[in-house]
Amino acid sequence: MPNLILPKSDTKRLEVLGKSIETGKKDATQEKHFIPEELLTNAEEIKNRFQASYELVNSKLSARQKEVREKNESIDVLRTFVRDFFEVLKRRTYRMSQPAEVLRFFNITLSGDLPDIRKDADLIKAAENIILGDGEAVKAGYKAMQNPSAAEIQRHLDNAKREIGDVAPADREFNQVQQALTDMRDEVDDMIHEIADYIQFSLRKQEASKQRRFMRTYGFEYRYLKNEPQDEELVVSGSSDNQ
Numbered sequence: 636m637p638n639l640i641l642p643k644s645d646t647k648r649l650e651v652l653g654k655s656i657e658t659g660k661k662d663a664t665q666e667k668h669f670i671p672e673e674l675l676t677n678a679e680e681i682k683n684r685f686q687a688s689y690e691l692v693n694s695k696l697s698a699r700q701k702e703v704r705e706k707n708e709s710i711d712v713l714r715t716f717v718r719d720f721f722e723v724l725k726r727r728t729y730r731m732s733q734p735a736e737v738l739r740f741f742n743i744t745l746s747g748d749l750p751d752i753r754k755d756a757d758l759i760k761a762a763e764n765i766i767l768g769d770g771e772a773v774k775a776g777y778k779a780m781q782n783p784s785a786a787e788i789q790r791h792l793d794n795a796k797r798e799i800g801d802v803a804p805a806d807r808e809f810n811q812v813q814q815a816l817t818d819m820r821d822e823v824d825d826m827i828h829e830i831a832d833y834i835q836f837s838l839r840k841q842e843a844s845k846q847r848r849f850m851r852t853y854g855f856e857y858r859y860l861k862n863e864p865q866d867e868e869l870v871v872s873g874s875s876d877n878q
Contacts, residue, residue: 637847637857641827645689645816648823652682654854655830669837669853670830678826685823688816695812699805706798710755713791716783717761721749724780737777740768755799762792831855 642648656679659670670678725747728737735745742750742764750761769785779785834853838846847857859865 636843637859639831639850640856640858641824641831645685645820648820648827649682649686649689651827651854652678652685652823654852655827656682658853659830669834671833674829674833678830681819681823681826685816685819688812688819691812692809692816695805695809699802699809702798702801702805706795706802709791709795709798710758713762713788713795714752714758716788716791717752717758717765720765720780720783720788723782727780733777737772737775740772740775741765742768755795759792759795759799762788762795766792 642651655670656675659675659678662669663672663675721741721743724738724741724743727733728735735747738745738747742761750757750764752758752761765788766785769780773779830853831850834850835846838849841849850857
């Protein structure tokens with residue numbers, strides 16, 4: 636026997652509530668009250684709150700994704716400039732026959748091994764060392780690095796830090812609204828279940844296939860077992876929505 640499927644996704648929850656409210660109102664205009672008027676009013680109030688919460692989650696998710704994207708882009712730019720700085724520094728040191736000790740200003744080993752940069756924090760530290768190291772090297776009598784310069788590294792470092800700082804607030808805001816949506820799901824599920832109970836009770840004397848056909852007008856769906864005969868209107872229409 637086909638089993639009634641209660642919605643598990645938020646979009647399906649909104650779809651079933653919306654269809655139930657729409658059909659319930661139409662039936663009420665014809666003096667057919669399969670759902671009590673008070674329950675219909677409560678369902679609409681819950682649906683509106685859930686819809687607003689659902690849309691707010693999507694909005695905050697989009698904002699969070701934007702901040703993460705901008706952070707990643709700023710990190711990629713900084714990584715390129717840091718890598719280029721180190722490569723130019725090593726070539727300049729060799730070209731100008733400078734002592735290998737100059738590399739230590741920038742936290743590069745005497746053998747020319749670059750800092751181990753695996754995480755964003757490693758990259759930030761490397762950029763900070765470049766800025767400090769360039770200043771110390773100038774004090775020691777060496778020319779400031781060019782193409783890229785420490786000033787360019789500073790600019791991209793500041794931008795990366797700013798973008799990194801924007802991610803945490805966006806994360807918190809998204810988590811808050813997502814939790815609010817999660818907290819509402821039980822209330823929404825209870826309402827959908829109650830609507831289904833009322834309709835099924837009203838149709839308890841009808842044939843099972845007629846009950847299912849009517850329930851579908853309120854947005855509900857059924858799952859059929861493999862090779863189980865489908866209701867006639869599903870076979871005729873070729874619909875697989877309720878399989």
